[in-house]
Amino acid sequence: MSYRELLSKDSYWMRDEEIPIVLSTRIRLARNLTDSTFPQDVNEEEALRIEEKITAILADYILEGERLHYLALNKLTDIEKRVLIEKHLISPGFPELGVARGVAVSESHKVSIMVNEEDHLRIQVLLPGNNLWEALRLAGMIDDYLEERLDIAYKDKFGYLTSCPTNVGTGLRVSVMVHLPALVRTNQVQKVLGALAPLGLAVRGLYGEGSRAFGNIFQVSNQITLGKSEEDTLTHLEAVIRQLVEHELQAREVLKIEAPLITQDKLWRARGVLENARLLTSDETFTLLSEDRLGIDMGILPKANAGFVSLLVNSLQGCLQYKISRPLDGHFVNFERANFLRQVYASASTHQT
Amino acid sequence: MSYRELLSKDSYWMRDEEIPIVLSTRIRLARNLTDSTFPQDVNEEEALRIEEKITAILADYILEGERLHYLALNKLTDIEKRVLIEKHLISPGFPELGVARGVAVSESHKVSIMVNEEDHLRIQVLLPGNNLWEALRLAGMIDDYLEERLDIAYKDKFGYLTSCPTNVGTGLRVSVMVHLPALVRTNQVQKVLGALAPLGLAVRGLYGEGSRAFGNIFQVSNQITLGKSEEDTLTHLEAVIRQLVEHELQAREVLKIEAPLITQDKLWRARGVLENARLLTSDETFTLLSEDRLGIDMGILPKANAGFVSLLVNSLQGCLQYKISRPLDGHFVNFERANFLRQVYASASTHQT
Numbered sequence: 001m002s003y004r005e006l007l008s009k010d011s012y013w014m015r016d017e018e019i020p021i022v023l024s025t026r027i028r029l030a031r032n033l034t035d036s037t038f039p040q041d042v043n044e045e046e047a048l049r050i051e052e053k054i055t056a057i058l059a060d061y062i063l064e065g066e067r068l069h070y071l072a073l074n075k076l077t078d079i080e081k082r083v084l085i086e087k088h089l090i091s092p093g094f095p096e097l098g099v100a101r102g103v104a105v106s107e108s109h110k111v112s113i114m115v116n117e118e119d120h121l122r123i124q125v126l127l128p129g130n131n132l133w134e135a136l137r138l139a140g141m142i143d144d145y146l147e148e149r150l151d152i153a154y155k156d157k158f159g160y161l162t163s164c165p166t167n168v169g170t171g172l173r174v175s176v177m178v179h180l181p182a183l184v185r186t187n188q189v190q191k192v193l194g195a196l197a198p199l200g201l202a203v204r205g206l207y208g209e210g211s212r213a214f215g216n217i218f219q220v221s222n223q224i225t226l227g228k229s230e231e232d233t234l235t236h237l238e239a240v241i242r243q244l245v246e247h248e249l250q251a252r253e254v255l256k257i258e259a260p261l262i263t264q265d266k267l268w269r270a271r272g273v274l275e276n277a278r279l280l281t282s283d284e285t286f287t288l289l290s291e292d293r294l295g296i297d298m299g300i301l302p303k304a305n306a307g308f309v310s311l312l313v314n315s316l317q318g319c320l321q322y323k324i325s326r327p328l329d330g331h332f333v334n335f336e337r338a339n340f341l342r343q344v345y346a347s348a349s350t351h352q353t
Numbered sequence: 354m355s356y357r358e359l360l361s362k363d364s365y366w367m368r369d370e371e372i373p374i375v376l377s378t379r380i381r382l383a384r385n386l387t388d389s390t391f392p393q394d395v396n397e398e399e400a401l402r403i404e405e406k407i408t409a410i411l412a413d414y415i416l417e418g419e420r421l422h423y424l425a426l427n428k429l430t431d432i433e434k435r436v437l438i439e440k441h442l443i444s445p446g447f448p449e450l451g452v453a454r455g456v457a458v459s460e461s462h463k464v465s466i467m468v469n470e471e472d473h474l475r476i477q478v479l480l481p482g483n484n485l486w487e488a489l490r491l492a493g494m495i496d497d498y499l500e501e502r503l504d505i506a507y508k509d510k511f512g513y514l515t516s517c518p519t520n521v522g523t524g525l526r527v528s529v530m531v532h533l534p535a536l537v538r539t540n541q542v543q544k545v546l547g548a549l550a551p552l553g554l555a556v557r558g559l560y561g562e563g564s565r566a567f568g569n570i571f572q573v574s575n576q577i578t579l580g581k582s583e584e585d586t587l588t589h590l591e592a593v594i595r596q597l598v599e600h601e602l603q604a605r606e607v608l609k610i611e612a613p614l615i616t617q618d619k620l621w622r623a624r625g626v627l628e629n630a631r632l633l634t635s636d637e638t639f640t641l642l643s644e645d646r647l648g649i650d651m652g653i654l655p656k657a658n659a660g661f662v663s664l665l666v667n668s669l670q671g672c673l674q675y676k677i678s679r680p681l682d683g684h685f686v687n688f689e690r691a692n693f694l695r696q697v698y699a700s701a702s703t704h705q706t
Contacts, residue, residue: 265631276625
């Protein structure tokens with residue numbers, strides 16, 4: 001697989017799953033080498049030695065038939081790095097960290113392993129839909145492979161040692177991306193999500209800490225990594241997600257029963273704009289795609305020609321620029337975004353009357 | 354022609370003409386009988402006598418092959434009266450004036466003659482597009498027919514005597530309906546139309562005095578009826594209209610050259626809403642239809658399946674209610690309006706990309 005093919009393809013986690021509300025699952029394990037300084041204090045020479053040691057081991061690794069391709073950040077253009085961020089294969093701040101940084105990506109993008117990010121190793125598994133246990137299984141396999149070949153920092157009393165104390169213990173972060181448009185529309189989302197913090201869960205937007213909840217999409221993840229097993233963490237999150245889905249489905253019933261015409265009108269208008277606009281900002285696009293997806297889920301709109309998450313990610317600036325192979329300024333990004341979406345939607349709608 | 358057919362049909366003036374900016378022309382002559390009190394002071398008995406005298410004469414009248422049908426207001430439902438107002442066949446305040454009022458309407462709706470409105474006779478000719486002289490010719494023929502058979506109040510020094518002194522003289526009001534969306538969009542309309550008052554011209558919205566300029570449509574009409582011949586009035590108005598058209602066309606060029614993408618985006622979105630909305634207020638509808646028509650005129654949007662003025666009038670509450678034969682409250686009017694427009698637009702657009 002060429003390096004351009006690898007970057008251009010839709011990530012596995014961007015697929016549409018049957019379950020309409022839980023969009024995707026991500027598991028991340030933070031790991032560090034015993035004999036090395038943590039990445040934030042490392043000098044260039046040592047960073048390079050760490051990178052070399054890890055990539056040598058990853059080069060031979062085949063996970064369930066898939067090879068990993070290592071992408072050194074200093075060999076990538078700004079647009080390429082942006083594509084990796086948009087596809088969740090690297091974290092947003094990663095490209096700023098300096099030399100000897102990179103990411104090993106599997107062909108399906110199910111696995112991405114960042115080298116010399118906040119920790120020496122950040123193992124990520126990204127799957128579509130609600131797939132906590134499968135993600136944990138894959139992450140565990142990778143972890144086992146690496147632990148057999150590297151000295152990983154671990155203390156019996158604490159667990160895995162990490163650069164940031166909030167990750168000490170399991171080093172595990174599980175994030176689930178949920179689409180809650182009806183809870184937003186019925187003004188219940190603050191209340192419902194506000195109840196999660198006391199349960200040790202964090203809520204963020206689509207692109208990590210501090211990012212706004214564009215497109216009515218929220219990432220729910222565990223905060224606690226110390227004193228709780230991986231299995232307990234997943235079981236707990238799973239129960240919470242089940243409740244969130246229940247609340248969202250109830251809110252959709254409320255919309256259907258109490259405001260059927262207003263809801264239909266709103267959702268059909270979103271489809272109409274996606275089919276017709278010539279300029280679309282990314283903010284508006286996220287809102288429209290969210291409404292469009294809600295309309296499809298509720299049986300109001302005909303299915304679109306592409307999946308929700310795929311459309312969201314591919315309409316981001318990096319992916320748009322990468323596709324046409326040149327940088328674009330604001331106005332022309334909005335133009336290309338509208339063109340992209342119009343082509344997708346042109347033949348989707350049957351215009352029932 | 355049945356009385357329901359007469360009310361249901363599109364008025365001749367609602368047709369689309371080749372000229373895109375001047376939508377329609379109306380001429381009105383105010384006339385009164387010499388031996389009778391003006392309508393505002395008349396008692397019921399005298400009003401009935403006047404109505405009888407006039408309708409007897411109109412019953413025999415055939416204007417270029419067309420008969421006139423007399424509709425007594427007290428025999429009409431509220432919805433029917435509303436349809437007459439929306440089609441400009443009677444004035445908005447006419448139904449409130451009391452008994453012995455009515456209107457004689459020709460089959461094409463080119464001619465409507467109100468009896469016992471502000472004056473005993475209000476002769477109206479309504480034509481599509483820019484048709485001042487043809488309208489004057491028809492109005493003159495009707496006026497001649499009536500003057501041969503009735504004693505019309507006329508004084509050599511003043512001209513025709515009318516109930517309101519502003520009409521004394523020719524008793525002529527010429528109104529031209531113009532569509533000026535690009536002047537509105539480029540913020541020039543106030544300046545351009547503001548220059549008309551000193552020229553003795555009034556500017557109003559689509560539904561007469563005090564009505565707002567919905568849909569970027571303005572009625573320009575003469576204010577002066579005394580000391581100026583019919584021909585001078587028309588020549589003067591014609592020159593002004595020619596200038597307005599010129600200004601609007603220039604403003605459209607400005608939009609095309611200076612903001613092509615923003616303009617295309619705006620106009621395609623309007624089309625998208627017309628094709629998809631499930632609820633439309635009349636305010637929004639007028640704006641959308643105006644944008645849609647501008648898009649068609651500018652060659653940006655494919656032609657719609659019905660004319661602009663016809664869509665405007667038929668999406669008004671009275672016409673919508675008359676079509677489905679029952680009164681509708683706000684929410685359901687908006688629903689029926691959206692259904693009506695969606696059916697018109699469903700197959701119009703080719704979704705070019």
